[in-house]
Amino acid sequence: MPASRLSRFEAFSLFAFRYFRFQTSLISFPILVSSQLLNNSTPQPLMTSLTEHLWFEIPNRRGFINITPTIEELVRKSGVSEGLCLVNAMHITASVFINDDESGLHHDYEQWLEKLAPHAPTSAYQHNRTGEDNADAHLKRQIMGREVVVAITKGKLDFGPWEQIFYGEFDGRRKKRVLVKIIGE
Amino acid sequence: MPASRLSRFEAFSLFAFRYFRFQTSLISFPILVSSQLLNNSTPQPLMTSLTEHLWFEIPNRRGFINITPTIEELVRKSGVSEGLCLVNAMHITASVFINDDESGLHHDYEQWLEKLAPHAPTSAYQHNRTGEDNADAHLKRQIMGREVVVAITKGKLDFGPWEQIFYGEFDGRRKKRVLVKIIGE
Amino acid sequence: MPASRLSRFEAFSLFAFRYFRFQTSLISFPILVSSQLLNNSTPQPLMTSLTEHLWFEIPNRRGFINITPTIEELVRKSGVSEGLCLVNAMHITASVFINDDESGLHHDYEQWLEKLAPHAPTSAYQHNRTGEDNADAHLKRQIMGREVVVAITKGKLDFGPWEQIFYGEFDGRRKKRVLVKIIGE
Numbered sequence: 001m002p003a004s005r006l007s008r009f010e011a012f013s014l015f016a017f018r019y020f021r022f023q024t025s026l027i028s029f030p031i032l033v034s035s036q037l038l039n040n041s042t043p044q045p046l047m048t049s050l051t052e053h054l055w056f057e058i059p060n061r062r063g064f065i066n067i068t069p070t071i072e073e074l075v076r077k078s079g080v081s082e083g084l085c086l087v088n089a090m091h092i093t094a095s096v097f098i099n100d101d102e103s104g105l106h107h108d109y110e111q112w113l114e115k116l117a118p119h120a121p122t123s124a125y126q127h128n129r130t131g132e133d134n135a136d137a138h139l140k141r142q143i144m145g146r147e148v149v150v151a152i153t154k155g156k157l158d159f160g161p162w163e164q165i166f167y168g169e170f171d172g173r174r175k176k177r178v179l180v181k182i183i184g185e
Numbered sequence: 186m187p188a189s190r191l192s193r194f195e196a197f198s199l200f201a202f203r204y205f206r207f208q209t210s211l212i213s214f215p216i217l218v219s220s221q222l223l224n225n226s227t228p229q230p231l232m233t234s235l236t237e238h239l240w241f242e243i244p245n246r247r248g249f250i251n252i253t254p255t256i257e258e259l260v261r262k263s264g265v266s267e268g269l270c271l272v273n274a275m276h277i278t279a280s281v282f283i284n285d286d287e288s289g290l291h292h293d294y295e296q297w298l299e300k301l302a303p304h305a306p307t308s309a310y311q312h313n314r315t316g317e318d319n320a321d322a323h324l325k326r327q328i329m330g331r332e333v334v335v336a337i338t339k340g341k342l343d344f345g346p347w348e349q350i351f352y353g354e355f356d357g358r359r360k361k362r363v364l365v366k367i368i369g370e
Numbered sequence: 371m372p373a374s375r376l377s378r379f380e381a382f383s384l385f386a387f388r389y390f391r392f393q394t395s396l397i398s399f400p401i402l403v404s405s406q407l408l409n410n411s412t413p414q415p416l417m418t419s420l421t422e423h424l425w426f427e428i429p430n431r432r433g434f435i436n437i438t439p440t441i442e443e444l445v446r447k448s449g450v451s452e453g454l455c456l457v458n459a460m461h462i463t464a465s466v467f468i469n470d471d472e473s474g475l476h477h478d479y480e481q482w483l484e485k486l487a488p489h490a491p492t493s494a495y496q497h498n499r500t501g502e503d504n505a506d507a508h509l510k511r512q513i514m515g516r517e518v519v520v521a522i523t524k525g526k527l528d529f530g531p532w533e534q535i536f537y538g539e540f541d542g543r544r545k546k547r548v549l550v551k552i553i554g555e
Contacts, residue, residue, distance in 0.1 A: 046231055046416055047555055049452040051523050082234040084271060084368060086454060086519055090530025092469045098331055099277045099323055104311030108320050109327075112302065117482065126474035135478050138469055142479075142514055144327055146468055149271050149334055149519055151366035153236050158364055160275025179528055181521035183454060183554065184368065185232055231416055267419040269456060269553060283516055284462045284508055289496035293505050294512075297487065329512055334456050334519055336551035338421050343549055345460025369553065370417055 050078035050182040053090070058172030061119075064106050065167045067096075067178065071150075072157060074180050081155045083184015087165060088147035090177040093137035095144035095168035113140045113170075137170035144168050152184055235263035235367040238275070243357030246304075249291050250352045252281075252363065256335075257342060259365050266340045268369015272350060273332035275362040278322035280329035280353035298325045298355075322355035329353050337369055420448035420552040423460070428542030431489075434476050435537045437466075437548065441520075442527060444550050451525045453554015457535055458517035460547040463507035465514035465538035483510045483540075507540035514538050522554055 052074055054067065071087060087096045099105065117139035122128045125135030148165060151158040167178055237259055239252065256272060272281045284290065302324035307313045310320030333350060336343040352363055422444055424437065441457060457466045469475065487509035492498045495505030518535060521528040537548055 049554070051452075051521065051528065082236070082368070084269065084366065084454065086521055088519075088521070090533065092530070092532050097327065099327070100312075102312060102315065104314055105320065105323055107311045108324070112324055116301065116486065126477045127470075127472060129474055130472065135475065138475055139478070139482055142467065142469070145330065145515065147519060149273075149332060151236065151271055151273070151364055153366070158236065158366065160277070160362060160364075162277050163275065177530060179521055179530075181454065181523070181528065183452070184234070267421070267553070269454065269551065282512065284512070285497075287497060287500065289499055290505065290508055292496045293509070297509055301486065330515065334458075334517060336421065336456055336458070336549055338551070343421065343551065345462070345547060345549075347462050348460065369419070 047183065047185055048078060048080055048083075050074060050080070050180070052180045054167075054178040054180065055175060056094075056167055056169065056178065057175045058169040061170070061172050062110060063169045063172060064109070065169075066101050066164050067167050068157075068164045071165055071180060075152055075155070075157060075182060078182040078184075080152050080182050080184035083152045083182060085150045085152055085157065086147060086179070086181045087150070088179050089141070089167070090179050092146075093134050093141055093169075093171035094176055094178075095141045095170070096147055096165065096178060097144045097168055098148050098150075098163050098165055100162050101164045101166075109144075113143060116140075116143060134171040140170045141168070152182065232368065232370055233263060233265055233268075235259060235265070235365070237365045239352075239363040239365065240360060241352055241354065241363065242360045243354040246355070246357050247295060248354045248357060249294070250354075251286050251349050252352050253342075253349045256350055256365060260337055260340070260342060260367060263367040263369075265337050265367050265369035268337045268367060270335045270337055270342065271332060271364070271366045272335070273364050274326070274352070275364050277331075278319050278326055278354075278356035279361055279363075280326045280331060280355070281333055281350065281363060282329045282353055283333050283335075283348050283350055285347050286349045286351075294329075298328060301325075301328060319356040325355045326353075337367065417553065417555055418448060418450055418453075420444060420450070420550070422550045424537075424548040424550065425545060426537055426539065426548065427545045428539040431540070431542050432480060433539045433542060434479070435539075436471050436534050437537050438527075438534045441535055441550060445522055445525070445527060445552060448552040448554075450522050450552050450554040453522045453552060455520045455522055455527065456517060456549070456551040457520070458549050459511070459537070460549050462516075463504050463511055463539075463541035464546055464548075465511045465516060465540070466518055466535065466548060467514045467538055468518050468520075468533050468535055470532050471534045471536075479514075483513060486510075486513060504541040510540045511538070522552065 054070060056065065071085065075085060089096050117136045119136045122133045122135070127135035127138065150165070169176070239255060241250065256270065260270060274281050302321045304321045307318045307320070312320035312323065335350070354361070424440060426435065441455065445455060459466050487506045489506040492503045492505070497505035497508065520535070539546070
């Protein structure tokens with residue numbers, strides 16, 4: 001291997017390192033493998049991960065927001081072709097779940113959760129003695145779930161025909177976050 | 186490194202590429218690392234993923250099917266030794282969950298879910314105004330969950346003594362899919 | 371590349387292999403990439419996984435245990451900087467979930483789950499005809515969930531302000547296990 005070729009690899013290496021360092025939330029690990037073995041001179045990234053935090057401030061106590069387009073955009077940004085995408089609420093009175101984007105169904109969820117874990121009387125919950133009035137929100141979130149894990153196949157969320165990702169708020173009127181973590185190659 | 190050795194690597198490289206290309210659902214990334222450093226000439230696969238879609242058509246509205254043997258077979262097929270296996274319903278009126286393969290318990294689940302989210306009267310749900318009669322199925326699925334993530338250790342599902350994976354149908358009599366995604370090495 | 375340099379790599383390779391072989395539950399794959407290409411002589415581990423089983427024996431039928439410090443310690447031990455951490459109950463009458471470490475809330479969960487899936491009368495459940503009295507525990511566990519998947523970012527669990535991981539027991543007074551699987555780099 002002549003010295004001039006090595007130098008070109010070193011230059012690329014440095015470029016790749018600098019490029020990815022300035023993508024603050026995109027942590028990439030472009031491990032370069034010998035072009036002699038792979039029989040071409042394109043460097044091969046082996047594993048990539050992307051971490052993003054989405055912010056929400058729902059004006060009411062409860063609400064559902066379809067966050068699918070945002071997650072799709074992050075999958076594109078990650079460059080991951082085959083992998084897993086974790087989306088989870090970072091707050092314990094909120095949910096991330098997958099279901100139908102149909103307003104009648106969301107109304108049904110709202111009524112059903114209120115029947116299974118009613119907000120009032122707030123004094124019925126020991127948790128509310130701490131000064132909170134959101135004990136019911138901690139219960140509702142267990143029914144709807146904290147997180148979803150979605151497969152990424154050929155660079156896209158591997159979804160069935162009606163699957164949509166929702167942020168479910170049960171104690172809003174304050175800022176809250178959702179974490180998106182993508183790993184794969 | 187003599188030129189003749191390089192040629193053998195190139196030949197293997199090409200073989201591996203072609204072999205994996207023809208395994209339609211098995212996407213493998215046998216990144217080869219310098220034999221000089223690993224001090225042997227065997228190429229090292231670094232990360233592998235497998236994607237499969239399973240089809241179901243349950244003749245009744247509701248039913249539970251033990252899919253553990255199928256998932257075990259896919260883990261073997263993937264060749265993954267250490268990793269994660271995601272199994273999720275691709276339809277929003279169905280579940281994938283882990284529990285006991287005991288018919289009495291399945292009867293109890295059926296009765297319990299019907300009590301928590303009754304099918305009738307169907308007019309009690311706004312979702313059913315769309316022409317569907319399956320609003321209860323969307324609710325039942327949230328209790329039982331959309332997905333499971335199972336560890337793969339030493340090439341096998343890392344299960345406790347009674348853990349079995351089930352497909353749970355709450356609005357059957359039509360074709361539905363389950364996604365299996367395995368990643369690891 | 372002089373022969374003396376190769377020998378140092380071989381020595382490290384051997385050391386790494388032996389070191390990791392004796393860490394029974396820490397399976398690491400320190401694939402070494404050419405120092406010529408990365409322009410430094412430090413070997414690069416590409417993907418790491420850690421598998422641990424935690425044991426519990428709760429003296430009562432039901433109980434919640436905060437296992438967050440243990441999981442944090444395992445994340446440190448794994449050396450994973452970016453990845454996913456799966457924590458799941460290996461028994462089907464127990465849960466792993468994320469919520470608040472507040473005793474009033476735990477009391478509320480206990481009362482709520484007992485209302486949604488009462489233990490008695492045990493004869494109300496077909497599952498209990500097998501000689502068990504724990505059918506309610508199989509139901510409660512579906513509400514609270516089997517597992518959580520938590521992102522690892524910069525070597526730490528990527529948690530919101532109040533997120534804590536709990537083991538939830540619904541049929542205790544016997545030995546049970548929780549599985550922790552960490553994958554990433």
